[in-house]
Amino acid sequence: MTAHLSRRSLLGLVGAGAGAYLLSACSDGGSDEPDGPQTINWWHIQNTEPMLPVWAAVAQEYQGAHTGVTVDIQPLENEAFKTKLTTATQAGSPPDLFQSWGGGVLRQQVDAGLVKDLTDDVQPWIGGLLPAAMQPFTIDGRIYGVPFDVGMVGFWYNKDLFAKAGITTTPTTWAGVLDVVRKLKAAGTVPIALAGKEKWPAHFYWAYLAMRIGGLGALQQAAKDKNFDTPDFVAAGERLKELVDLQPFQKGFLGADYSSPDGQAATMGNGGAAMELMGQWAPSVQASSSTGKKGIGDKLGFFPFPAVDGGKGVASEVFGGGNGFAVGKDAPTATVDFLKTLLSADNQRKAAQTGAVLPTVREAAPAISDPNNKVVAESLASATGFQLYLDQAYPPAVGQQVNDSVAELIAGTKTPAQIVKDISAVAKSQ
Structure with a gap:
């Protein structure tokens, strides 16, 4: 159930797309025009600047070009979205178009007959997307979702706070991370911001440590055997406990949300902590959550999660995933055409220019302008392996237990x- 993908290049595939099919900015009309009025219920989690107005403008433009189609948008905060979607899917009535990360959660929705098989509908234009980005949304060779964003988790850091603590280079080993934490504490700086209340940000640490210690094979084998009670996973917890024992997180972190005014992203955006381990969206959420809505600007840097001494994994294996959309089973016919519009080269460029999205359409990749996003893209381009977030790669109950246990x-x-015994018990019950 893991989403392991070995490859030399992810965003590096851009060069191969010179002659790729050019996605149209909007549909051709004609046969795509609906026979009667249609309303597309669209749920997404880009509920803040900069992507909130971008999506709204795309919907407005589509409505203007398609008489009789209404796009009813519900932007939701991440946790609120997950709760609301769970309620809707349990009732057998998913929204027409909704946020998806693929993996085990999408597989469960497929097995329940809640989402459309998009394979045939997207064939004319899906070739313009990075193949690697499609992996979490492809189940048993069929396509059930389309990604608009692809990226990885890594450390975002405040260059000024590092300099203040006398740190001149970013760490390349886990032992180095611990040394950086000690130096930051000695300088009177909060080393790490963490949204302890939401749990999913913390699982990034344990998952990455398991990857670095056991390699991607350990994560694959655990899913296959439904057993996480192995020395490598225990060691991942022990390495994480080394960090926790240093008390590196901000005051009140166990009750902190991710994107609230006093949460993890705001703590970073307001200069209240030196680091956070987060995905490619971090800079935009830091900015939108900070007091001045600007974040720390060019003081922000990025470095990949480092190696662990003696580990089987390597620093070129990355952990992350893509944001995408799935289509509900009863969605009106215009929904897939609207999804095609969202993934047009022009709209992907607009998303990339915000700095909040690393585009999946090959032709839009040159629109990445943010220096840190370029570093992320370069890390992805040289990646030798890829692992989807564990709370999405595994069946939902297992993913939730990973979050709870960490x-x-x-x-x-x-x-x-x-914790490995608890996770294994849930895995075996599935």
């Missing part, structure tokens, strides 16, 4: 040995 480890209520 939260317990960080809170000090469970040991590294205990």
Whole structure:
């Protein structure tokens, strides 16, 4: 159930797309025009600047070009979206177009007959997307979602706070990360911002450590055997506990949200912590959550999650995923055409220019202008392996247990040995 993908290049495939099919900015009309009035219920989590107005403008433009089609947008905060979608899918009535990360959650929706098989509908234009970005949305050789964003998790850091603590180079090993934390604390700086309340940001640490210690094969094998009670996964917890024991997080982190005014992103955006481990969207959320809505600007830097001494994994294996959309089983016929419009080269360029999206359409990649996003893109381009977020790659119950167990480890209520037994128990029950 993991989303392991070995390849030499992800965004590096851009060069191969010189003659790729050029996606139209909007549909051709004609046969795509609906027979009668249609309303597309669209749920997404780009509920803040800069992407909120971009999506709204795309919907407005589409409505203007397609008489009889209404796009009813519901922008939702990440956790609120997950809760609302769970309620809708349990009732058997998913929205027409909705945010998806692919992986195990999408597979469960496919098995329940809640989403459309898009394979045939997207064939004329799907070739313009990066193949690697499609991987989490392809199940048993069929396409059930389309990604608009692809990226990786890594460390975002405040260059000024590093300099203040006398740190001149970014760490390349886990031991180096711990040394950086000690130096930042000695300088009176909060080393790391963490949204402890939401749990998913913390699972990034344990997942990456498991990758670095056991390699991608360990994550694949655990999913296959439904067993996480192995030395490599225990060691990942022990390495994470080394960090936790240094008390690196901001005051009140266990009750902190991710994107609230006093949450993880705002703590970084307001200069209140030196680092956060987060995906490619971090700079835009830092900015939108910060007091001045600007974040720390060019003080922000990025470095990949480092190697662990003695580990089987390598620093060129990345952990991340793509943001995409799935189409609900009862969606009106215009929904797939609207999805095609969202993934047009022009609209992907607009998304990329915000700095909040790393585009999946090959032709839009040159629109990446943010220096840090370019670093992320370069890291992806040289990646030798790829792992989808564990809370999306695994079946939902297993992913939730990973999040819950890592939260317990960080809170000090469970040991590294205990959490792998808890995760394994849930995996075996699936």
